Amino acid sequence: MRKLDEGGEGAKDRKGKKRKTSDAGVKKQRAPSEGGVHEESAAALKKKDKKDKKRSSQSAPDRSDTRVSRSPERKHESPKRQDKGPSQAAVTKDSNPAAGSTPSKSKTSRTAPGLTDLQAKMKQSLDGARFRLINETLYRSDSGHAYQMMREDPEVFEEYHKGFRHQVQSWPANPVSHYIQSLSAYPPKTVIADLGCGDAALAKALVPKGLTVLSFDLVSDGKYVVEADICAKVPLPGSEAAEGEGQVVDVVVCALSLMGTNWPGCIREAWRVLKADGELKIAEVASRFTDVEAFVSLISSVGFKLKSKDDRNTHFTLFEFRKIARKSAMSEKEWSKIMSRGSLLKPCEYKRR
Numbered sequence: 001m002r003k004l005d006e007g008g009e010g011a012k013d014r015k016g017k018k019r020k021t022s023d024a025g026v027k028k029q030r031a032p033s034e035g036g037v038h039e040e041s042a043a044a045l046k047k048k049d050k051k052d053k054k055r056s057s058q059s060a061p062d063r064s065d066t067r068v069s070r071s072p073e074r075k076h077e078s079p080k081r082q083d084k085g086p087s088q089a090a091v092t093k094d095s096n097p098a099a100g101s102t103p104s105k106s107k108t109s110r111t112a113p114g115l116t117d118l119q120a121k122m123k124q125s126l127d128g129a130r131f132r133l134i135n136e137t138l139y140r141s142d143s144g145h146a147y148q149m150m151r152e153d154p155e156v157f158e159e160y161h162k163g164f165r166h167q168v169q170s171w172p173a174n175p176v177s178h179y180i181q182s183l184s185a186y187p188p189k190t191v192i193a194d195l196g197c198g199d200a201a202l203a204k205a206l207v208p209k210g211l212t213v214l215s216f217d218l219v220s221d222g223k224y225v226v227e228a229d230i231c232a233k234v235p236l237p238g239s240e241a242a243e244g245e246g247q248v249v250d251v252v253v254c255a256l257s258l259m260g261t262n263w264p265g266c267i268r269e270a271w272r273v274l275k276a277d278g279e280l281k282i283a284e285v286a287s288r289f290t291d292v293e294a295f296v297s298l299i300s301s302v303g304f305k306l307k308s309k310d311d312r313n314t315h316f317t318l319f320e321f322r323k324i325a326r327k328s329a330m331s332e333k334e335w336s337k338i339m340s341r342g343s344l345l346k347p348c349e350y351k352r353r
C-alpha cells in the first residue's frame, strides 16, 4: 500500500516533474475521508484477491472457468429491472450504469464448477465488493494511483473489465456503439484516438473499415491497446504551443473514461494531440454532472468550442467539441486552476447492498 501511494505521489508528470501540482490539487478536492477510502480500497482488494485465489485453488482448479462465472452484483440485482423497457432500464441518479444494469438472477451457483452453493454465493459477494472497490478507486483517486495499481496487479484491470463488459451487455444504449456508427461514415483516412478505450471496441470495429484508431488505456492487451495514463501523457506527437505542431489526430474519443480526479489532464492531452479544428467527442454518465454548463466551460477554457450536446439518453450525455486556437499560451497557474476542477464530475459509485 505504501508502495502504491509512493507511486502515485512520485509519478512523473508531463514535464517529468513529480506530480506535485496535480496531486496537491487532488488532495485539496478530496473530502478528508477519501484518502482513507482509497487506502482501504487497495488494501481490501489485495486481501480479497488473496482469499479469492486461495478459494479458487482449493475448490476450482480451472481458474478461468471460475472467473467466467464471476458476476459482480448479480446476486443483488433487482429482478424488476429486467422488465424495464430500453428507456427505463437505467441507471438511477446516483448509480453507475455499470452498476445499475440487470443481469438475470444468477445461475452462477449452479454453474460454478467445484463450488457449493454457499461457496458460490460468498464468491459472488466478494467479487461484487471487489468490483465496487476497483470502481471506487478509479473514480476517487488521481490517475497516477490507478496507473500504479494496475502496474502492481494487472489482474485488477481484468477484473474491472470483466464486470464492465458484463454490465454493458444489458445497457439499453452504449456510447461506443453510437461512436462506431457515426465514425463509420468518416473518410477512411481519419485518425481517431480512443482515450480510455477499454477493450478497444472502436478499433476492432473501425480498423477493418480502413480508419486508423489509436487506442489507449491503463493496461495494454498487446494488440490494439497502448498502455498510457491518458490524464498525464498520451504517447502521441503534438505541441502544446499556441499554434500547435506535429499533431496527427482528427478525432479524440473519451467514452466514459474521464475517471480519475485529475481528468482535466486528459482534456489537455486531447487538445495537444488534435490537429487544428480536430473533434473531441465525450460521453459521460448523466448522473456524474454537477453542473453541465460549468463542465462545458471548463473544456472550452482548454481550447475547445462546443458543437453539440445530446442529453436525450437518460444514461449518457454526449458532447462534441472542436479544437480552437488558444489566444495565448496558458500559464501554469491557469493549468492548476483547470486541474483543480475535477470535482465537476462526481464519481459513479456502486450501491452498497
Ligand code: SAH
Binding pocket: 138, 143, 146, 164, 175, 176, 195, 196, 197, 198, 199, 201, 216, 217, 218, 228, 229, 230, 231, 232, 254, 255, 256, 257, 258, 259, 260
Ligand atoms: N471507452 C470504453 C471503456 C469505458 S470504461 C467503452 O466505452 O467501452 C473506462 C475506461 O477508461 C477503462 O478501461 C479505464 O481503464 C479507462 N481509464 C480511466 N482512466 C484512465 C487513465 N487515466 N488512463 C487510461 N485509461 C483510463
